[in-house]
Structures are given as structure tokens and as C-alpha cells.
Amino acid sequence: MAERIVLETARTILRPFQITDGADLYEFSRERRVADAAGWAPHKSVEDSQKMILSVFSAPHTFAVVEKGSGKVIGSAGFTAQSRGSFASSDEIGYALHPDWWGRGIMTEVVRELIRYGFMDRELEAIWCSHYVENPASCRVIEKCGFSYVTEETLMDHTGEHRTRFYVLLRQQWKGAGHG
Numbered sequence: 001m002a003e004r005i006v007l008e009t010a011r012t013i014l015r016p017f018q019i020t021d022g023a024d025l026y027e028f029s030r031e032r033r034v035a036d037a038a039g040w041a042p043h044k045s046v047e048d049s050q051k052m053i054l055s056v057f058s059a060p061h062t063f064a065v066v067e068k069g070s071g072k073v074i075g076s077a078g079f080t081a082q083s084r085g086s087f088a089s090s091d092e093i094g095y096a097l098h099p100d101w102w103g104r105g106i107m108t109e110v111v112r113e114l115i116r117y118g119f120m121d122r123e124l125e126a127i128w129c130s131h132y133v134e135n136p137a138s139c140r141v142i143e144k145c146g147f148s149y150v151t152e153e154t155l156m157d158h159t160g161e162h163r164t165r166f167y168v169l170l171r172q173q174w175k176g177a178g179h180g
């Protein structure tokens, strides 16, 4: 069985999803403003969310974002197993947050911990992040976490084509900035 990895930030615990998280996940995954920006079809039922937990969200290095105190799952965040470029090891971070928690710096806090985990524990050489051009909030999270813009490409999802900006952060660059 895979190791159960649990990470922590000031306000959240990042732990593997469990099937009982279905109702919490459905609360934000049914929202178009979350699903469209994240590139998945809005969930239509708790069962849809449970299916996502058993498929996409059971992958390694994928975490439920749990609010400390309440124990509620308020987001998803983790690595998508997409490597780009000619790095020996790289992976891409993806995330989504319940709208009731937007604008408080929570995802920036979570992504910073995923970066630490990616470089220190997984020993990745490079970490990627991307956002649709029409998603300035995600752009800001990426900028605040220190990523550098690399390129723009067109990606397809259930709603059609999206111009998508890709950013990278190198381990050496991150360490040079005083981390690790």
C-alpha cells in the first residue's frame, strides 16, 4: 500500500482524499466557476464526486485541503503527473478551492507547501503550474509563489479551447531564494 502522506500549512491539513469526503467535494465541484476554471465538468451529484475521489483524486501526491478546526474539505490540490520540458524530474501542480474561502490567501499557502514537498521530499528538479488566461486569481497565486512565465498554448476541455499560460519554478531557483 502507498505511504499515507499528510502535509500541514498554517490553516490547513493536506491529506489523501477518502470516499467520505464526497459531500464536501460536491459542495464546490458542482459550481461552474470552480469546475470550468479547473477544466473538469461540474459534478451533478455526490456520487460524481465520489467517482472523482476513486479515480483522479486517488492518484499519488493528490491532497484534500482540510480546514483546521472544522475538519471540512474546502479544496483539492496536488500534482497532476504531467511533466514538461527536458528536466530529469518535473511535475505540475493543480488546485481548486471552495468559493466561500476565496481571497484569503489559502491556496497560496497550500501551493507554497506543495512546492516545498515537491522539491524537498520528492526531489523534483522543476515544478510547473498553468492557468487559463481568463483566470486572473490563479495567475496571482502562481505569481505570488514565485513561478516564471514560460509559454502559452491552446488546451481543450469540456467547454472548448482555452489559451493556457504555463509557468515553471526550478529547484535551484527556489533554493537560491532562501528556501530548503
Ligand SMILES: CC(C)(COP(=O)(O)OP(=O)(O)OC[C@H]1O[C@@H](n2cnc3c(N)ncnc32)[C@H](O)[C@@H]1OP(=O)(O)O)[C@@H](O)C(=O)NCCC(=O)NCCS
Pocket: 033, 034, 035, 037, 038, 094, 095, 096, 097, 098, 101, 102, 103, 104, 105, 106, 107, 108, 109, 130, 131, 132, 135, 136, 137, 138, 140, 141
Ligand atoms: C484560483 C483559486 C484556487 C485561488 O484561491 P485563493 O485561496 O482565493 O487564492 P489567494 O487568496 O491565495 O490569491 C488570490 C489572488 O488573486 C487575486 N484575484 C482574485 N480574483 C481576481 C480577479 N478577478 N482579478 C485579478 N486578481 C484577482 C486576489 O486579489 C489575490 O491576490 P492578492 O493576494 O495579490 O490580493 C480559487 O479562485 C479557485 O479555486 N478558483 C476556481 C478553480 C481554479 O481556478 N483552479 C485553478 C485552475 S488553474
